[in-house]
Amino acid sequence: MTIKAIGYAASGKHAKLKPMQLERQDPLPNEVQIAVLYCGVCHSDIHQCENDWGNTVYPCMPGHEVVGRVVNKGSLVTKHAIGDLVGVGCMIDSCHECAPCLAGDEQYCEGPNSWLATYNGPMKQTKTGENMYGRDNTFGGYSDQLVVREDFVLKIPAALPIEAAAPILCAGVTTYSPMKHWGVKAGSKVGVVGFGGLGDMSVKIARAMGAQVTVFTRDKDKVAEAHRLGAKSVVEGDDKAYAALEGHFDFIISTVPEKHEVDPFIPLLRHDGVFVAVGALAPMPGWNHMNVIMGRKTIAGSLIGSITETQEVLDFCAEHRIAPDIQLIPIQEINEAYKYVKSGDVRFRYVIDAASLAEDKAA
Amino acid sequence: MTIKAIGYAASGKHAKLKPMQLERQDPLPNEVQIAVLYCGVCHSDIHQCENDWGNTVYPCMPGHEVVGRVVNKGSLVTKHAIGDLVGVGCMIDSCHECAPCLAGDEQYCEGPNSWLATYNGPMKQTKTGENMYGRDNTFGGYSDQLVVREDFVLKIPAALPIEAAAPILCAGVTTYSPMKHWGVKAGSKVGVVGFGGLGDMSVKIARAMGAQVTVFTRDKDKVAEAHRLGAKSVVEGDDKAYAALEGHFDFIISTVPEKHEVDPFIPLLRHDGVFVAVGALAPMPGWNHMNVIMGRKTIAGSLIGSITETQEVLDFCAEHRIAPDIQLIPIQEINEAYKYVKSGDVRFRYVIDAASLAEDKAA
The missing domain is CATH 3.40.50.720 (NAD(P)-binding Rossmann-like Domain)
Structure with a gap:
């Protein structure tokens, strides 16, 4: 079985982001399915859509500051329950075997594909062109559904404002x-x-x-x-x-x-x-x-942070009652938001209200 | 009383090093007088003589890899005895009061003149143009006599070859x-x-x-x-x-x-x-x-090292029986040696045999 999902993606370097239907695979035993509530807009989303780093695989569906609720889970999942408020940051997997992974520094994973990025993953091809994840591209949180391995899913502390929690996952x-x-x-x-x-x-x-x-x-x-x-x-x-x-x-x-x-x-x-x-x-x-x-x-x-640090900073922000300054936007305004981010005029973080995707789903 | 000394100095950016008579002050209560035996030739000697860093005070008498014997000492000196084999590196004083000095990192001294360089010191003028050391320029180890505060004088372990110990003090x-x-x-x-x-x-x-x-x-x-x-x-x-x-x-x-x-x-x-x-x-x-x-x-x-580290590396080299590869030269060959150092053709360190200064002293 697969999950029918919808998101916004760019089809090429100069293309605007547009609605795209996609199918996600049902959660494996160690994965959870997340109904997305909010997704932050990171400057790197723009760099990636515009292929500024020369490694973009199209269609490119960004989004690595994701907050949502667990709506389904595999049989071996123990860390998260259905209904939990959870987060997904920049990584959704890593090799689990290299020295940095074993030291809890997955963001510096030295495995054959390095860590698996939430979108536009795998970041790195093996020398033979294969990738260890069995998929050519990942699609991120500018969508209504995500499926992620449970140990790369963060807990959102109750004290955080839900929509403002999203940018903590990357920024x-x-x-x-x-x-x-x-x-x-x-x-x-x-x-x-x-x-x-x-x-x-x-x-x-x-x-x-x-x-x-x-x-x-x-x-x-x-x-x-x-x-x-x-x-x-x-x-x-x-x-x-x-x-x-x-x-x-x-x-x-x-x-x-x-x-x-x-x-x-x-x-x-x-x-x-x-x-x-x-x-x-x-x-x-x-x-x-x-x-x-x-x-x-x-x-x-320094590159993002480890999964442990991501949980730490969520808890730290909750404890100190700090949260990003954000502005909520419907996803239909994403291309305009990109313009403002590129100009450097915004001090806050744009956060997509994923409820707005219903409009495109219905269409 | 003053000490009559002789050394080699450059009178300007394009000048060759030539013999120069100088007077050193008799040791203060906390200073020792050192009869120089050997002095290493550092690439920075050349940079300084040629004013590559824009801060050279002429005449410039280089030399901050000095090995010699204590021949006189002030009344309060306790660390060194007459006859001891000692070394002087890049620094001969510092402010003793700033955070780096108190932490034993004199090489990053944040005092008004920073640390006092063995030659071409003080490195840094105060804003009013004064310097806390009461002298405008220091003359280094390309000479037969040095006078240095005892706590900036290192002990040369007996296990080191005397002439090869010199470059350990900087290199x-x-x-x-x-x-x-x-x-x-x-x-x-x-x-x-x-x-x-x-x-x-x-x-x-x-x-x-x-x-x-x-x-x-x-x-x-x-x-x-x-x-x-x-x-x-x-x-x-x-x-x-x-x-x-x-x-x-x-x-x-x-x-x-x-x-x-x-x-x-x-x-x-x-x-x-x-x-x-x-x-x-x-x-x-x-x-x-x-x-x-x-x-x-x-x-x-990273800039040279602290006095503590300088003693450590001398002891480390003695313990591990390692020493720089050197070639001894009479000081009269210093200008030719500079040419080889500048060309990068030498792998070893030139070390001046200070006994050769006798020739100029006699002249």
């Missing part, structure tokens, strides 16, 4: 994971570069960890927003403000989703400081390494 | 410090880029730590040398060899003393791998950050 964990890995703690001085969906979560999580936060934004209109969240702010390119912050930061996270200058931020790090860019899957311009050597500084990257 | 600690900081250990897979004086020490120290070492060199003639030291080797630019090493290394240290490509080495790092460039005090070309993000990799820098 939240992508910022939480490096802050935890590099030891952000009470009293840390944290810089946040770029103030969109990931920037919003970076500020909230760092503040909840007890850090002093400064937001770097190119957009003067976002300054008041930064202050509202308890952060200081610097408008990018303000040389005087940069000079005053020399040697100030323990940790700077760049959430900018594309190529950008790193060099101006290095002098702002203190001794042993870390600059992590999590959004720029892209070639970056050069930097003056003298400033790195002089303080044993680090330029690093 | 040794510069490679030891980052290997220790980033946890190189038995079984680690270590890459060494550039195979001159620092590369030689990197291989020997990493091997003594129990690591598997691969040398990257642009010079086919150095391959046999790498093998002799127990390392594998890759000739830079050999795409096939690079492809075979994808995801292989825990740690890669670049000892290249100038601007160079980093990008080809990133894919060779495994998950959480670290690429540290210790020699390139220079603007570096761009890199593809996707490869950094995908494995939570690190591009970092």
